Amino acid sequence: MFKNQLPIIRYYMMNLYTPPKRLSKIGESATLKAAEKARELRAKGVDVISLDVGEPDFPTPKPIIEAAYRALNDGLTKYSQSQGLIELRETISDNLRRLYGIEYLPNEIIITPGAKMGVFYALTAILDEGDEVIIPTPAWPSYFDITKFAGGNPVEVRTGENFELLPDIIDSLVTEKTKALLLNYPNNPTGVLYDRRDLERLAEVVERRNLLVISDEIYCRLVYDGEFIPFSKISEMRDRTITVNGFSKAYSMTGWRLGYIYGPKNIIKEILKVQQQTATHPPTFIQKAAVTALNDCENYVKEMVKEFKFRRDIVYKGLKEMGFKVQKANGAFYFFPNAEDVYSEPEKFSEHLLEKAAVNTTPGTGFGKGYEKYFRISYATSREKIEEAILRMKRFLNLH
Ligand SMILES: Cc1ncc(COP(=O)(O)O)c(C=O)c1O
The missing domain is CATH 3.90.1150.10 (Aspartate Aminotransferase, domain 1)
Structure with a gap:
């Protein structure tokens, strides 16, 4: 009896739901x-x-797992600040100073449920419907879809033969609709790292064309030759750069879903609204464990x-x-x-x-x-x- 009704049920379900554009x-x-x-x-x-x-x-390194257990037993099972545990934001701030000599205050940092969500927050907070985002390719596939989901249009720009950035071509693709450039280095899928000269040449275009930059630096700790330079450290770029980072890759914490964003205070304030109205914040005990990752897991x-x-x-x-x-x-x-x-x-x-x-x-x-x-x-x-x-x-x- 029920079996006979399946096609009818399916018909009604199809009519009840059409995915939004x-x-x-x-x-x-x-x-x-x-x-x-x-x-x-x-x-x-x-x-x-x-x-x-x-x-x-x-x-995942043992000390991080033990810290998560401790945090659970200590009752860190309730809401934290929506921007993220202050202790973790202070630790990230210290780390950025120690590793790269860049200064971000805890209120310029938001703890996110993974770097992917960080990219989503950043794009949602800066894009108006139809705004363009220039994405050097090859690029992590999610950038294209998240840009569209946030109402923007991804504009692909090929890199050179050795996957180097081509600032002149990027320059030529800027229109009045271009809002941002989305960077990722060390890069997924090429593993390429940009040096200071590459970044400075790009920064010149960003400055002249008045763009924002989302810099996905999730692989910044996994560098084998050369030096990693955060994009926000390049002259004049601090006020234009929203940096996305996280714990998945450097600390083998993919399943913990923990990342962070830092950038200019006015943009961070807007991004915080997106987090407050969606995830609220990542789990409190996981944020606490991440303090241990940054402080005790360098080896x-x-x-x-x-x-x-x-x-x-x-x-x-x-x-x-x-x-x-x-x-x-x-x-x-x-x-x-x-x-x-x-x-x-x-x-x-x-x-x-x-x-x-x-x-x-x-x-x-x-x-x-x-x-x-x-x-x-x-x-x-x-x-x-x-x-x-x-x-x-x-x-x-x-x-x-
Ligand atoms: C370039 C890039 N950004 C972000 C992410 C997502 O990181 P998370 O696991 O923190 O969301 C990945 C994961 O593969 C990635 O390759």
Whole structure:
């Protein structure tokens, strides 16, 4: 009886709900979708090696976990200030001074439920309907969708052959609708880090064109060569920059959902409204545990960076041996090779590699227009798995 009614129920549900236009513009997360495919194969018993996830494979450092337990037992189970625990904001403020020599007061910082939410807050707080956001590509796929969700239009600008920023081209794309530039370095998916000269040349355009900058610095602690310079530290950029950061990558705290934003007080005040009317704040005991991350876990970060650097070198060597055109990554845990010179159907490289060699990478399509022949490798997995994955790739390419 009930079974017979299903088509009728379905018909009514379809009529009851049509997604709003705002949602029809955005899609599923391309990176999460790629990981999902591997999960499905694994469920069927295939021994898939995942080089797709943007998540450190290390456990969250023990002192952070113990601090969270303590915080729960101490009763930190109630609301905190909506801007975030003052103790954590003070610790972040101290850290920014100690690590980079930049000064942000606790009231210029907001604790957010992850960096992704930080990007959403920042864009929501600055965009009017139809405003444009310039996004150098390849870029983390969520930037495009979050910009649209916040009412803006993403304007893609390609980087150079070595994924370097091209300030003149950025300059030429600025219109009266351009509100902001969205930067990310060390970069996902390329691992590229910009140096002072790159940043100063860009800052000149930002200043002259009167733009705001959202600088996503989530990978700032994962740097293997060169120096990380926060964009807000570049001359005249402090008042124009909203920086997004978080605990996911540096402290292997992806599931804890904790990030932070800092920037000019007038913008932070607006962003706080968005947090107050949505998340309220991230969980109080998790904020408390993050104080321990910043104060007591420097040795864990250093060890993790050492290991990532080692793996980066293995992957780089392997990719070069296979003949890939690839830019050496200075940070984060990704490479973004071009499959063109190595595989006859470069657009299908990722798909075929998964099907025939059980190695999952992320296809380049989601990272911006014109990157169909590229793919992203994440080396946030063990050395053994990386070495096995390289062997499988070589076999897939008939190089062994
Ligand atoms: C560039 C970039 N920004 C932000 C995030 C999201 O970080 P969180 O886990 O803190 O939301 C990621 C995660 O992959 C990322 O790659």
